[in-house]
Amino acid sequence: MARYILRRILITIPTILCVTILVFSLLYITPGDPAEMILGSSATEEELASYREFLGVDRPYLVQLGDYLYRLFIKFDLGDSWLYASRITDEIKNRLPITFAISMYSILIAVATGIPMGVYAAVKQNGAFDKFVLVTTSVLHAVPNYVFAMIFIMVFSLQLNWFPAYGIGSLKHYVLPCMCIFISNFGSMARSMRTSMLEVIRSDYVMAARAQGFSRNVVYFLHALPNAMIPIVTQLGGRFAGALGGTLILETIFSIPGMGLYVQGAISKRDVPVILGNVVFMSIWFCLIMLLVDILYAALDPRIKAQYIAQSAGKRRKRS
Amino acid sequence: MKEKEFEKKHDHREHHHHDGHRDGEFLSVKDLTVEYTSGKQVVHAVNGISFDIKRGHSLGIVGESGCGKSTVAKAILRILPDHGARIAGGEIWYKGRDLVSEPEKRMEHIRGAEISMIFQDPMTALNPVKKIIDQISSVIRLHNPGMTKKEAEEQGIKMLRRVGIGEDRVRDYPHQFSGGMQQRVEVAIGLSCNPDLLLADEPTTALDVTIQAQVLDLIRDLMREKGTTLLLITHNLGIVAEMCDDVAVFYGGEIVEYGSKREIFKNPSHPYTIGLFGAVPSLTGEGERLKPVEGIMPDPSDLPLGCKFHTRCPYATEACSEGEVPVVQLGGTHYCQCHNIEAVKAAQEKEAAK
Amino acid sequence: MTELKKVPTGGKPEAGVREKKETQLSMILHRLMKNKLALTGGIIFLCLCLISLFAPLIAPYDWSAVDPVHKLMHPSAQHIFGTDQFGRDIFSRIVYGGRYSLTLGVASTLFSTLLGVVVGSIAGYFGGAVDRLIMRFIDMIQCVPGMLLTICISVALGSGIVNTVIAMSFGGIWGTARMLRGQILTVRTSEYVEAAKATNNSSFRTIVKYVLPNSIQQTVISACMGIGGAISGISGLSFLGLGVQPPLPEWGAMLSDGRNYLRYYPNMLWAPCIVIALTILSISFFGDGLRDAMDPRMKD
Numbered sequence: 001m002a003r004y005i006l007r008r009i010l011i012t013i014p015t016i017l018c019v020t021i022l023v024f025s026l027l028y029i030t031p032g033d034p035a036e037m038i039l040g041s042s043a044t045e046e047e048l049a050s051y052r053e054f055l056g057v058d059r060p061y062l063v064q065l066g067d068y069l070y071r072l073f074i075k076f077d078l079g080d081s082w083l084y085a086s087r088i089t090d091e092i093k094n095r096l097p098i099t100f101a102i103s104m105y106s107i108l109i110a111v112a113t114g115i116p117m118g119v120y121a122a123v124k125q126n127g128a129f130d131k132f133v134l135v136t137t138s139v140l141h142a143v144p145n146y147v148f149a150m151i152f153i154m155v156f157s158l159q160l161n162w163f164p165a166y167g168i169g170s171l172k173h174y175v176l177p178c179m180c181i182f183i184s185n186f187g188s189m190a191r192s193m194r195t196s197m198l199e200v201i202r203s204d205y206v207m208a209a210r211a212q213g214f215s216r217n218v219v220y221f222l223h224a225l226p227n228a229m230i231p232i233v234t235q236l237g238g239r240f241a242g243a244l245g246g247t248l249i250l251e252t253i254f255s256i257p258g259m260g261l262y263v264q265g266a267i268s269k270r271d272v273p274v275i276l277g278n279v280v281f282m283s284i285w286f287c288l289i290m291l292l293v294d295i296l297y298a299a300l301d302p303r304i305k306a307q308y309i310a311q312s313a314g315k316r317r318k319r320s
Numbered sequence: 321m322k323e324k325e326f327e328k329k330h331d332h333r334e335h336h337h338h339d340g341h342r343d344g345e346f347l348s349v350k351d352l353t354v355e356y357t358s359g360k361q362v363v364h365a366v367n368g369i370s371f372d373i374k375r376g377h378s379l380g381i382v383g384e385s386g387c388g389k390s391t392v393a394k395a396i397l398r399i400l401p402d403h404g405a406r407i408a409g410g411e412i413w414y415k416g417r418d419l420v421s422e423p424e425k426r427m428e429h430i431r432g433a434e435i436s437m438i439f440q441d442p443m444t445a446l447n448p449v450k451k452i453i454d455q456i457s458s459v460i461r462l463h464n465p466g467m468t469k470k471e472a473e474e475q476g477i478k479m480l481r482r483v484g485i486g487e488d489r490v491r492d493y494p495h496q497f498s499g500g501m502q503q504r505v506e507v508a509i510g511l512s513c514n515p516d517l518l519l520a521d522e523p524t525t526a527l528d529v530t531i532q533a534q535v536l537d538l539i540r541d542l543m544r545e546k547g548t549t550l551l552l553i554t555h556n557l558g559i560v561a562e563m564c565d566d567v568a569v570f571y572g573g574e575i576v577e578y579g580s581k582r583e584i585f586k587n588p589s590h591p592y593t594i595g596l597f598g599a600v601p602s603l604t605g606e607g608e609r610l611k612p613v614e615g616i617m618p619d620p621s622d623l624p625l626g627c628k629f630h631t632r633c634p635y636a637t638e639a640c641s642e643g644e645v646p647v648v649q650l651g652g653t654h655y656c657q658c659h660n661i662e663a664v665k666a667a668q669e670k671e672a673a674k
Numbered sequence: 675m676t677e678l679k680k681v682p683t684g685g686k687p688e689a690g691v692r693e694k695k696e697t698q699l700s701m702i703l704h705r706l707m708k709n710k711l712a713l714t715g716g717i718i719f720l721c722l723c724l725i726s727l728f729a730p731l732i733a734p735y736d737w738s739a740v741d742p743v744h745k746l747m748h749p750s751a752q753h754i755f756g757t758d759q760f761g762r763d764i765f766s767r768i769v770y771g772g773r774y775s776l777t778l779g780v781a782s783t784l785f786s787t788l789l790g791v792v793v794g795s796i797a798g799y800f801g802g803a804v805d806r807l808i809m810r811f812i813d814m815i816q817c818v819p820g821m822l823l824t825i826c827i828s829v830a831l832g833s834g835i836v837n838t839v840i841a842m843s844f845g846g847i848w849g850t851a852r853m854l855r856g857q858i859l860t861v862r863t864s865e866y867v868e869a870a871k872a873t874n875n876s877s878f879r880t881i882v883k884y885v886l887p888n889s890i891q892q893t894v895i896s897a898c899m900g901i902g903g904a905i906s907g908i909s910g911l912s913f914l915g916l917g918v919q920p921p922l923p924e925w926g927a928m929l930s931d932g933r934n935y936l937r938y939y940p941n942m943l944w945a946p947c948i949v950i951a952l953t954i955l956s957i958s959f960f961g962d963g964l965r966d967a968m969d970p971r972m973k974d
Contacts, residue, residue, distance in 0.1 A: 018814045026826045126403055135711075142958035143951045144906035146913060150929065150947050154940045165936075202401070204444040210399045211439075212459045212509065213432030216424075227449055245819035249910050253933070267829060268915045279826055283818045290817070301449055302493040 005295050012291045019283045020072065024065055027276050034082050037270060055082060078277035083269060088277035091262060096244075098168065099251070099258030103243035106178040110185035111236060118193025119228075122201060123220055133190060141187030145180040146249045152176045153253070166255040177254045181247065185239055192235055197228040230301050237293030241286040346549060347396075347517060348372035352410035354391050354400065363621040365391040367573035367628075368410065373566070375516075378543075378550035380560035380581075382596065383570030384617055389553045390440070392570075393519040396551075397437055398427050414517070433463040436515040438539075440522040442502035446494035453490040456480065456509050463513045476512065483508045483538055500531035504538065511542050517549045524559065536563060557596060561585065566653070569593045572618060572628025579654035589656040591633045591664055627659065635664050705967035712963020718956035722949075726772030733766035737923045746939050756941040758931065767923035768945050774924040775953070778839055779905035786843035786904075787897040790850025791890070795881050797851065798858030798889075805855070812848045820845045824907060828916040838917045842904055850893055857889035864888075891968055899961035902954040909950055925950050 035051040036043065043051075052058040056067070071077045078088040121133040156176060157165035163175045200206060201224050209223045210216070244259060251260030259278055266274035354366040365388035373379045381389050394400050395407055398419060412419040414435070419427070439445035447455055456476035461467055467475070480490055483504040494502055503523065510518060520539065524532040540563060543550055552563055560567055560581065567584040569577040569592060577590040588594050595613035615632035618624055624631050630640035639659050647657045658664070706712055725732055735753075741761030749756045755764035797808040815823070824845045831837035861867060862885065870884040909926025911917030918924035920931055925946045932942030 015814050015817060019817045022815065023818060023826055026830050028830075030830045031832055138958055138962060139955060142902055142954050144910065144954065146910060146929070147947050147951050150933075150936075150943050153936065154943065158937060158940065204439055204441060205447045207394075207399055208437070208439055208445045209447070211397050211431055211437040213428050213430070213462055215428050223447060227447070230449070242819040245822045248821065248825075249913060252914065263825075264914055267825065270829070272829070275826070275829055279818065279822045282822055286819055287817045303448055303495050 001298070004298055008291060008294055012287055016284050016287050017069070017073075019287065020069065020280050021065065023276060023279050023283065024068055025061075027272050027279075028061060028064070030270065030272050032270060034270075034272070038082060072280065078281060079273045081266075081271055081274050083271050088274055091274075092259060092278065092281055095257060095259045095262055098256060099244055099247055099260060102174060102177050102250075102256065102258070103181055103247050104240070105174075106181035107185050107239050107243055109178075110182045110189050111239075114186045114189030115193045115232070118190040118195075119197050119220075119225060121190070122194045122197035122228075125198060125201075130194075133194065137187040137191045137194075139187070140183045141191055145184045146253060148183055149176070149180045149250055149253045152179060168256055173254075177247075177250050177256060180250055189232075189235075189239075193228070193232055196231050197224065200224045200228040226300075230297070233297055233300060234293055237289055237296075241289035241293075244282045244285055346373060346375040346415065347551070348411075348413040349392075349396070350411045350413070352392070352395060352412060353408040354388070354395050354405065355408045356405050358404055361621050364573050364623060365405075365620060366395065367623075369568075369570075369573070369575045370410075371566075371568050371575060371578060373517075373549055373551060375549055376547050377566065378552060378564045379566045379568060380552045380554060380564035381568045381570050382554060382557060382560055384555060384613075388573045388620065389570050390521045393437060393521050393551065393553055396519060397431055397435060398422075398424075399431070399437075429463075432459055432515070433513045434515055435517045435519065436510040436513070437519040437521065438503075438506050438510045438523045441526045442499055442506050443494075443526070445506060446502060448494055451491050451493060452480070452485075452497075452505050453477065456505070456512055459509055460512050476508075479508045479512045480505070482542070498531075499527050500535065503527060503531075503535050507535065507538055507542070511546070511548070514546055515548060517551065518543065519551045519553070521553045522555070523552075525554070525556075532559075539563075569596070572623050573620065574628060574657065576629065576658070577654075577656045579650070580652065583650070583652060583654040587650070587654070589650055589654075589661050589664065590629075590658050591635050591660075592629050594664070594668065595632075627657075635660050635667065637663075702967045706963055709963040709966065711959045712967070715956040715959030715961075715963065718952065719960060722772055722953055722956070723776060725769055726776055729769045729773060733763075733769040735763035735766040737762065737767045737770040738921060739763070746935065748939070749941055755945045756939070758928075758942055759935060764928075764942060764945050767928060768925070768949055771923035771925050771928060771946075772949075774835070774918055774922060775905055775909060775926070775950075778835065778842070778908050778918070778924075779901050782839045782842035782908070783846065783897055783901045783904045784843075785839065786846030787850055787893065787900070789843070790847045791854055791886070791893060793847060794851035794854030794893075795858060795886065798855035799862060799877065799881050799885060801859075801862070808851070809855070812852055815848055816852075821907065821910070824911065825914070825916065828911055833916050833919050835918060838908060838911060841911070841916075842908055845907075846900060846904070850896070853896065854889065854893050857892060858885055861885060861888045895961065895965045895968060898964055899958065902957035902961070905957075906950070906954055 033048070033052075034055060034057055035048045039047060039051055049058070056064065059067075068079065071079060076089070078092065080087055081091075117133055121130040124130050153165045153176065156162045163172050164170075165176070167173060201220070206219055206224050209219045214223065247256075247258060248260040248263060250256070251258045252264045255261065259282075263275060263278045265271070266278070348370075349372065350370045351368045352366055352370070353364070353368050356363040356365055369392070371379060381392060383389050391400070391405075396412055396414075396419065398407075400406070407420055410420065414430075419430070422430070446452070453473060453476055456479060457469070457472040460475050460479075461469065461472040464472070477487055477490055481487065485501065485504060485508070489497075489501075494505070497505065503526075507523075510520075518539075523539065524535050527535060536559065539550075542548070550563065552559070554560060564581055566580050567578070568575045569584070569590060571592050577584065577588070577593045584593065588597050592613065598613070613632060614634070618628065618631055624641065626642045627633070627636070627640045627645045630636040633640065637660060645657050645659060647655050648661055649655050650661070706716075739762060741757070743761065744753070744757050745759055745761035747753055747757040747761075753763050753765065755768065757763055758767070793808060793812075797805045818826070824841050827841040827844055828838065831841060866888075867880065867884050870880045875883070908917055909924070909929065912919065912924050912926030913930040915930070918927055920927050928946040929943065929950075932939070932946065935942050
């Protein structure tokens with residue numbers, strides 16, 4: 001197990017490095033001259049050149065990349081905005097808690113409600129409740145959350161005046177955005193839990209457990225559920241890992257000063273370092289969460305460990 | 321109301337070929353009918369079959385795959401899928417009780433303790449994320465509530481050792497075993513609570529031929545040791561010859577021929593049984609070609625009228641495609657459900673003379 | 675005494691295979707027809723496609739016709755969804771907008787699926803070092819959350835119709851490739867593939883004629899369902915100021931436009947909201963139905 005974890009960590013390091021290089025290179029080819037964009041078209045050629053030098057964008061690609069990687073991985077610095085004085089790292093530090101709060105709480109609630117609902121629907125397959133879950137979750141899961149956001153604002157904020165439509169502050173401010181994130185996560189959580197549970201319920205070993213005399217409830221909750229949870233863990237990990245990027249449009253709609261709004265502002269002003277910094281940060285977050293999930297997964301399912309052992313054994317055999 | 325129904329069933333039974341035995345028999349299945357429904361389609365997996373097994377004896381149910389054999393075992397244990405499957409009629413008398421109407425709580429005490437089952441594919445029948453010692457000891461504890469965890473584990477280890485799995489392997493997971501070893505675990509779990517009746521559903525089909533014999537020997541030895549009764553479901557006549565006292569030949573959800581092993585093997589009378597024997601390689605008949613049973617199993621959701629086998633039967637006459645087929649007693653316990661037993665016999669003899 | 679009856683044994687084996695294929699297709703169709711939800715979804719999506727195809731016949735106004743006198747009107751008989759801040763008829767814009775949203779969604783799904791099939795086939799069929807290399811790359815690229823990757827490419831390429839399709843499809847390639855590779859691995863060693871290789875077929879021919887037909891089913895299903903995701907993604911991009919930009923009447927761009935008038939003229943938002951939701955839902959229901967019809971075992 002320790003070796004598996006070590007190996008998995010060792011894979012993560014080059015992955016993070018490659019992802020950073022990939023995102024950097026993608027955004028490097030962004031058209032337009034930042035100096036001209038910032039100083040305006042009235043600036044002279046000399047002013048532009050000196051500003052380019054100030055931003056460091058006149059250097060060759062590889063030098064810029066090397067500099068970026070050095071600052072990121074040695075100094076933990078995500079660089080500076082082209083437009084604002086504040087450092088990106090500081091900005092993210094301030095904004096992360098807000099984004100983190102709205103997404104994590106909503107996902108947690110979605111998990112806490114979606115999983116039992118999916119399990120219950122599977123156990124009572126084809127019943128009225130099951131059909132209800134099936135239809136509602138497919139609506140909630142399919143319709144994009146920004147559409148819900150718009151509708152919620154129009155109904156609960158403007159018509160009924162229950163909750164504020166913009167900004168943060170009181171608890172009430174969090175209700176609508178959290179509901180939107182909750183809805184899409186809840187839909188897919190309940191749905192995949194149902195599917196996974198049904199698959200396990202239909203498997204031979206669950207029938208065998210019934211044949212051995214275990215009662216229906218014991219079989220469902222002690223034999224089937226743990227196994228049905230295994231694929232859900234990965235999915236859950238994916239949800240948490242992608243959570244920071246998932247609030248982008250919602251933060252824009254609800255004017256929540258989190259990372260999403262930061263990125264959206266940067267997109268509209270083509271402030272490339274800010275986009276880059278946020279995407280790199282979110283990707284590293286993604287990699288680290290998935291690392292945790294994989295380790296958890298191996299602990300839950302002995303077959304994964306076995307695969308790894310078989311793999312490395314095969315390699316050793318080849319080498320000798 | 322209930323009584324009337326009951327009477328009617330008994331009445332019906334009078335006409336059936338297994339009349340005359342007492343309800344005190346060990347296991348006696350009467351007119352069992354199982355249906356699967358999907359949408360508006362009804363699949364008749366088992367169509368009013370009857371058989372019985374004496375204590376300590378063994379019955380083999382033989383038939384092609386897809387003919388509803390496994391459904392019989394699942395119906396006896398009442399572990400048919402919750403949705404779409406139901407026992408549409410009949411009785412399953414076990415030690416004087418009808419399992420069809422037993423309350424679920426009672427059934428839970430019977431399953432695994434008094435009647436246990438071995439499944440076809442050991443790869444899928446063991447829980448992949450539980451150590452085998454936990455799987456066997458949890459069953460032992462379930463049916464022996466007084467036992468401590470430690471005692472149950474000791475009992476489990478003893479049982480696993482009996483099937484040839486050393487103590488060093490008992491904390492392994494199922495995927496770390498070979499198919500044969502997995503099936504040994506299954507056998508150990510199945511027999512861990514000393515059941516009176518063992519239902520074995522193609523217990524060796526998924527295994528290598530060399531391993532098959534080992535597992536069968538194991539099952540037979542353990543059964544002799546404990547006096548267990550066996551219902552063996554298989555498509556392999558060789559296994560029946562080795563393991564069973566009686567044989568029921570199963571086709572299209574019905575038993576088409578029934579008798580002691582000797583009767584069936586000496587004097588196969590139903591064209592389907594004859595066909596099955598034609599598909600078994602014989603050691604004496606040199607150079608003979610194997611004759612598979614022509615055609616394919618009819619779709620169980622769309623079974624033909626009359627004799628279910630008439631679409632594939634080389635001896636079929638017009639009478640075969642309509643109405644009920646009479647059950648003919650050929651002697652002793654030998655019954656055959658066919659219109660043309662005489663004609664078939666004659667044709668067989670002619671062929672043999674050639 | 676007894677009439678011996680010949681049992682029909684069926685024609686040549688090849689004829690049997692053909693027949694089976696046809697019945698399989700008709701069975702899928704039959705099951706699809708019986709699924710009311712899927713059928714409704716399919717019909718709605720078809721209607722939406724037809725509406726945008728015949729937009730000039732249906733839309734009462736030109737989508738770009740500015741009318742300062744009648745700006746920001748509430749729904750009325752002349753303008754059933756009202757008008758926007760430039761006095762353009764919202765209904766006409768929605769009708770024409772379908773051309774952008776639907777075409778872009780379908781096109782980017784098509785591209786990402788095609789490329790995904792190519793990448794996945796190569797990885798799955800050839801295996802070995804090629805497979806490892808491709809899978810490492812996919813592992814890496816999938817570490818960038820999907821929407822962010824699309825945004826990065828969209829920023830790098832700039833907005834515009836073609837660039838949006840490229841950005842949107844790039845993100846979808848990898849999931850498709852990974853899934854197809856997995857499917858191919860299960861059929862790669864099967865006898866008919868070995869037989870195809872042994873009879874001197876080229877790799878390309880073997881993949882196209884023998885491997886893909888037996889492994890592509892899930893890819894087709896997920897591509898169908900993916901159209902909804904692509905439409906939602908493109909609208910999201912447009913909403914963020916990437917993707918397709920005003921004055922083009924893409925639905926997401928219309929949402930973004932209408933957001934500024936949310937308080938007093940919610941009619942500018944209701945229409946695109948409803949039409950986006952309707953489109954994606956209809957695709958989702960149809961896709962679910964298709965999956966159930968193609969593989970009844972996966973149902974429930």
